């Protein structure tokens with residue numbers, strides 16, 4: 001069964017290696033729903049792929065997620081545009097950002113590491 005490691009950021013905004021929840025998830029369900037089913041709430045808003053509040057940085061295992069839908073791609077474009085305006089291009093270099101309310105696990109054996117995005 002695939003696992004998801006949900007990391008947190010410390011007060012300095014850095015990914016903490018100490019605060020981590022590791023969960024087993026079902027293939028084919030959204031990450032948000034699977035993580036919530038284990039009692040761990042991620043940031044969220046619309047839960048329909050439009051607002052971007054559920055954005056997460058994928059630290060490892062992005063290949064185990066379903067490809068983004070057109071709706072998710074459009075929302076991610078808006079998120080990246082906002083990041084560029086606020087923090088500059090370097091902020092998003094080499095970052096993989098997905099929406100937890102839209103991303104589904106597609107591999108029985110994959111492991112994923114995520115942290116809620118700023």
Ligand code: FES
Nearest residue numbers: 045046047052101
């Ligand atoms: S909660 Fe709004 S896009 Fe995921």
